[in-house]
Amino acid sequence: MEDLLAFFRDNLYMIYILAFAVILGFEIISKVPTVLHTPLMSGANAVSGIVIIGAILLVREAKADDYFTLGIGFLGIVLGMINVMGGFAVTDRMLEMFKKKKKAD
Amino acid sequence: MEDLLAFFRDNLYMIYILAFAVILGFEIISKVPTVLHTPLMSGANAVSGIVIIGAILLVREAKADDYFTLGIGFLGIVLGMINVMGGFAVTDRMLEMFKKKKKAD
Amino acid sequence: MMAFDTIVNLIYLIGTLLIVLGLRKLGSPDTARRGNIEAGIGMGLGILAALIARLPDGDNNYGWIVGGALVGSTIGWVAARKVKMTAMPQMVSIFNGFGGATAVLLAMVELKHYYDGKPMAGTGLVVTLAALIIGGVSFTGSMLAYLKLDGKVKDKNVTFKGQNTVNLVLLLIMLAAAVYLYMQGTRGSMALALVVMLLSLVYGFSFVAPIGGADMPVVISLLNSFTGLSAASAGLIYGNLAMIVGGIFVGAAGTILTVQMCNAMNRSLFNVILGGFGGGAASAAGATEGQTVRQIGPTDLAIQLYYSNSVIFVPGYGLAVAQAQKALKELDDLLSENGVDVKYAIHPVAGRMPGHMNVLLAEADVPYPKLLDLDEANAAFPNTDVVVIVGANDVVNPAAKDDPSSPIYGMPILDVLAAKNTVVIKRSLSPGYAGIPNPLFYHPKNAMLFGDAKAMITEVAAEVKNL
Amino acid sequence: MMAFDTIVNLIYLIGTLLIVLGLRKLGSPDTARRGNIEAGIGMGLGILAALIARLPDGDNNYGWIVGGALVGSTIGWVAARKVKMTAMPQMVSIFNGFGGATAVLLAMVELKHYYDGKPMAGTGLVVTLAALIIGGVSFTGSMLAYLKLDGKVKDKNVTFKGQNTVNLVLLLIMLAAAVYLYMQGTRGSMALALVVMLLSLVYGFSFVAPIGGADMPVVISLLNSFTGLSAASAGLIYGNLAMIVGGIFVGAAGTILTVQMCNAMNRSLFNVILGGFGGGAASAAGATEGQTVRQIGPTDLAIQLYYSNSVIFVPGYGLAVAQAQKALKELDDLLSENGVDVKYAIHPVAGRMPGHMNVLLAEADVPYPKLLDLDEANAAFPNTDVVVIVGANDVVNPAAKDDPSSPIYGMPILDVLAAKNTVVIKRSLSPGYAGIPNPLFYHPKNAMLFGDAKAMITEVAAEVKNL
Numbered sequence A, B: 001m002e003d004l005l006a007f008f009r010d011n012l013y014m015i016y017i018l019a020f021a022v023i024l025g026f027e028i029i030s031k032v033p034t035v036l037h038t039p040l041m042s043g044a045n046a047v048s049g050i051v052i053i054g055a056i057l058l059v060r061e062a063k064a065d066d067y068f069t070l071g072i073g074f075l076g077i078v079l080g081m082i083n084v085m086g087g088f089a090v091t092d093r094m095l096e097m098f099k100k101k102k103k104a105d
Numbered sequence C, D: 001m002m003a004f005d006t007i008v009n010l011i012y013l014i015g016t017l018l019i020v021l022g023l024r025k026l027g028s029p030d031t032a033r034r035g036n037i038e039a040g041i042g043m044g045l046g047i048l049a050a051l052i053a054r055l056p057d058g059d060n061n062y063g064w065i066v067g068g069a070l071v072g073s074t075i076g077w078v079a080a081r082k083v084k085m086t087a088m089p090q091m092v093s094i095f096n097g098f099g100g101a102t103a104v105l106l107a108m109v110e111l112k113h114y115y116d117g118k119p120m121a122g123t124g125l126v127v128t129l130a131a132l133i134i135g136g137v138s139f140t141g142s143m144l145a146y147l148k149l150d151g152k153v154k155d156k157n158v159t160f161k162g163q164n165t166v167n168l169v170l171l172l173i174m175l176a177a178a179v180y181l182y183m184q185g186t187r188g189s190m191a192l193a194l195v196v197m198l199l200s201l202v203y204g205f206s207f208v209a210p211i212g213g214a215d216m217p218v219v220i221s222l223l224n225s226f227t228g229l230s231a232a233s234a235g236l237i238y239g240n241l242a243m244i245v246g247g248i249f250v251g252a253a254g255t256i257l258t259v260q261m262c263n264a265m266n267r268s269l270f271n272v273i274l275g276g277f278g279g280g281a282a283s284a285a286g287a288t289e290g291q292t293v294r295q296i297g298p299t300d301l302a303i304q305l306y307y308s309n310s311v312i313f314v315p316g317y318g319l320a321v322a323q324a325q326k327a328l329k330e331l332d333d334l335l336s337e338n339g340v341d342v343k344y345a346i347h348p349v350a351g352r353m354p355g356h357m358n359v360l361l362a363e364a365d366v367p368y369p370k371l372l373d374l375d376e377a378n379a380a381f382p383n384t385d386v387v388v389i390v391g392a393n394d395v396v397n398p399a400a401k402d403d404p405s406s407p408i409y410g411m412p413i414l415d416v417l418a419a420k421n422t423v424v425i426k427r428s429l430s431p432g433y434a435g436i437p438n439p440l441f442y443h444p445k446n447a448m449l450f451g452d453a454k455a456m457i458t459e460v461a462a463e464v465k466n467l
């Protein structure tokens, strides 16, 4: 209990931010038309690749001879970057399809 | 410039919170049906009475013989409370009207 | 004791979130009422937290606080319960002005303490001055909006040529004075602060003066966002997150709501603020001179309605003014009993505030399924025998569709001429809110029944009973 | 240097806001593409900030980073460009799994450092373990989802009776192991961490195993929100606001998107996760035995279409499988040239991912105004001569309307029987995704054209050309 209160005390602003991020996430997605569900899913997927930032920081903080960290970090960067780059590119391709239709409108 | 940077440094979390509050405010109101504009305006008006909190803090922080602060603070509390209480009550009355219709639906 | 502070902060947090989520629910008809209550509870939690929070010093003075709160809540509650449904916007405007006034009072006290030697944090002076001037503008602006809405002040009494230029100059002077006061720092004085306050009060008044009386709902929404911003500024003085977040949130919400309202009238916020409408009216009015108008009496209208299969009423601002909603409902009942299919066509900006007609008709117990929105109504008109327009004007003006030179061109209207017959009940041929003539009145399909909406509807109902 | 830190933080802030606003724009057709680009720029800013931020120590190792980023972006880019439009969901699933895998890798390295003696903040261990297990579940879950979607793994190969109980037990074991590791604090070991990691990988797999292959889009969205949460947990390790906010935001967005997708299919998330559909199929199938089916040949259909005034095509999953969209467009062109009014009725959950049909038809250059949504289509059917259902089944199943015992009862359907005639093109009478029989096939108004959608459409088109 004390721990929990201490956590709230130390992270009050953070908690506001998190609460708002959650509400915003819900609010922005509700009421999206069905046809856009797939691109949205794909776009959200690309954003979840933000974990790449952690991999970058990990590698930067490592000593140049810490091959374990560097190796795993490298792999993390590769995978994370696939998620980010692939995610945005594939979303863009989907939306390109939708744009085509617009023009004909 | 230095000042501005210092401000950003000291208030980073606050800025996140403000940015999110603004986006949320915009997001929540856009796409509201026209018929609800008046109750929404009225509800938002009640919420803007949150300034009452400042008046309460002002009076609580005053010395018991600081009649200037107490007097003005008292007036502030009266006016602020009219805003809050009246705002929510009037909104509720408007919405009561809408509910009636629902039942007939 | 640390734990207690944390609990207070948690109460603030929960209060703030309830306010945000409550306003969110206010945006959808099913949850609106619950949303308002939740926001109210959130506000209550915020106030509770402010009452119990530990403060560095001060004598608490709970007596003053409870006294003020009791007086304020009583006045607010009674006013809100007593006010007539049609006078709601006025009420909201007054309430909003009081919120702004509170911010002004806070700012003035803080300034006094500052000049008396109490230190302020780096940004303290900026935010105090912001609370002062934004609150001031919101206060007098709201009061004038109330007076205009209530008809106590007529547009023509507070408008003059070149007003927009004068306003701009006033705004600049006010801002310059505030900046000067800021630059002075501790060397400033209450006298100067009073000048800044007065300037903001004057500007608030002059800002609203040129705006047409019927645009007041939009203006109130804008001033409401000002009050929110002044609350947020005041919150920065006290470092109080609930005030800051709540204030900013209302500021943003009020701004976008204002824009939405303008969109619903097919006008820009800029156009509204500069006083819009009215300019081209006189010249355009000439165009209809010499055209003839067909009149109809209450008895004839009663017969016509009685033998119709389907009737649609189009209520407008005049219905609200005449308080004719109950009479209309009675006529509806009489007709329905005799097998006439009666509906109501509700234009989104009919009347003087959004949802105005829905509220009035709900008050008169008209069942919801009888109300058609713009699209439904326009789909129904072609199969309708008689459309009766009761105190409406702009919302059925075909010029919005046909005449690109009309100031309301482009506004979606109720296309009543698609029906077999139309009848307009109003007192004269004079124009409505937008100040422009209405070709519908002169259309061969249309007949006019001149008179007060309530009187005429009551007469028609009496005649129907006699049939 | 302080100033530099602040600038880095501002870059993070702007990046985060761009991501939020970008995803917001993704929610509306007009702005979707721009939104995606903005979110991408936001992500780029976040990466930039991470690259230039001042760190307490470390050798930067930019070589490794740039190398990894180049390899990763190239693979991601090429894969995204090369993948077939119909295989997009698979691709997204793989990408998502990789994000989860990154979180797992980060967590394992941090744990190693921790057990090697590097101190962690109070909540550090909790969030590291959270990143580990959530990322692990997301990784293997996404991989299995990919395999199922791609048809590489069939549902029946990975399902067995009592699976849901086994899953629950597995989940509890995984959580218990994680809690135990946490309790151990510095006395824990990499060996134990590996066990926890393996358990999460196994659970991710077993979590997805019982879920029907066609529900994978929903599952991917859910797993995507897991990846977001694992990113947020990892962000807490580094105290990085962009990761935390972005991750939480995606977590919330993914969750609600999952729920929305379920709603569009008129099912609950719970029902989807427990493996839903399929149970009642066998028994219900008996009901249609002995009923007769009217068959039609390509030539007859060609004549029927040629002499119609209005035709509506209803594409479904079978159209996607047969890759018949181009052939259908050709048939459309031939008919339109001959004065037939051709439209397409798009059910929101036709196919296997939301917007599936829109994307396919857009690929075949079908102009947007020809696509009718559910309501428009149902309004148009009564005035339509022939409705041709191409590889669709559930979305036109009248049982959803008439038969309360049907598992899809309540799902809004395309009410094709309102049209004068219907023709269904599919290979057999076998059921669609929901595994239930379709009374439409036996309806007197309906005729069946058995065969592969592409082959049949091409034949019909050829016949039309010969007329």
Ligand SMILES: NC(=O)c1ccc[n+]([C@@H]2O[C@H](COP(=O)([O-])OP(=O)(O)OC[C@H]3O[C@@H](n4cnc5c(N)ncnc54)[C@H](OP(=O)(O)O)[C@@H]3O)[C@@H](O)[C@H]2O)c1
Binding pocket: C214, C215, C216, C217, C218, C265, C315, C316, C317, C318, C319, C321, C322, C348, C349, C350, C351, C352, C353, C354, C355, C356, C390, C391, C392, C393, C394, C395, C396, C425, C426, C427, C428, C429, C430, C431, C432, C433, C434, C451, C452, C453, C454
């Ligand atoms: N709803 C909103 O949110 C909102 C907000 C701001 C502005 N507006 C604007 O307000 C207008 C609303 O259109 P509307 O058609 O409802 O009203 P309107 O165009 O303002 O016309 C109202 C008509 O009612 C008649 N009237 C007044 N008192 C009457 C009485 N006692 N009995 C019978 N008739 C009476 C008047 O004609 P007589 O004098 O000849 O009787 C007048 O022409 C639009 O231009 C809209 O843009 C609406």
Ligand SMILES: NC(=O)c1ccc[n+]([C@@H]2O[C@H](COP(=O)([O-])OP(=O)(O)OC[C@H]3O[C@@H](n4cnc5c(N)ncnc54)[C@H](OP(=O)(O)O)[C@@H]3O)[C@@H](O)[C@H]2O)c1
Binding pocket: D214, D215, D216, D217, D218, D265, D315, D316, D317, D318, D319, D321, D322, D348, D349, D350, D351, D352, D353, D354, D355, D356, D390, D391, D392, D393, D394, D395, D396, D425, D426, D427, D428, D429, D430, D431, D432, D433, D434, D451, D452, D453, D454
């Ligand atoms: N869109 C989404 O987001 C989504 C996501 C998950 C689940 N779902 C579900 O998927 C279903 C979609 O309905 P639907 O009507 O599109 O599809 P469906 O009900 O799955 O039916 C598809 C039909 O296509 C036929 N088919 C398969 N291959 C074919 C070929 N080569 N040529 C011709 N026909 C072929 C099959 O019959 P034969 O074998 O006899 O040919 C099958 O009955 C709904 O139940 C929906 O809830 C949709």
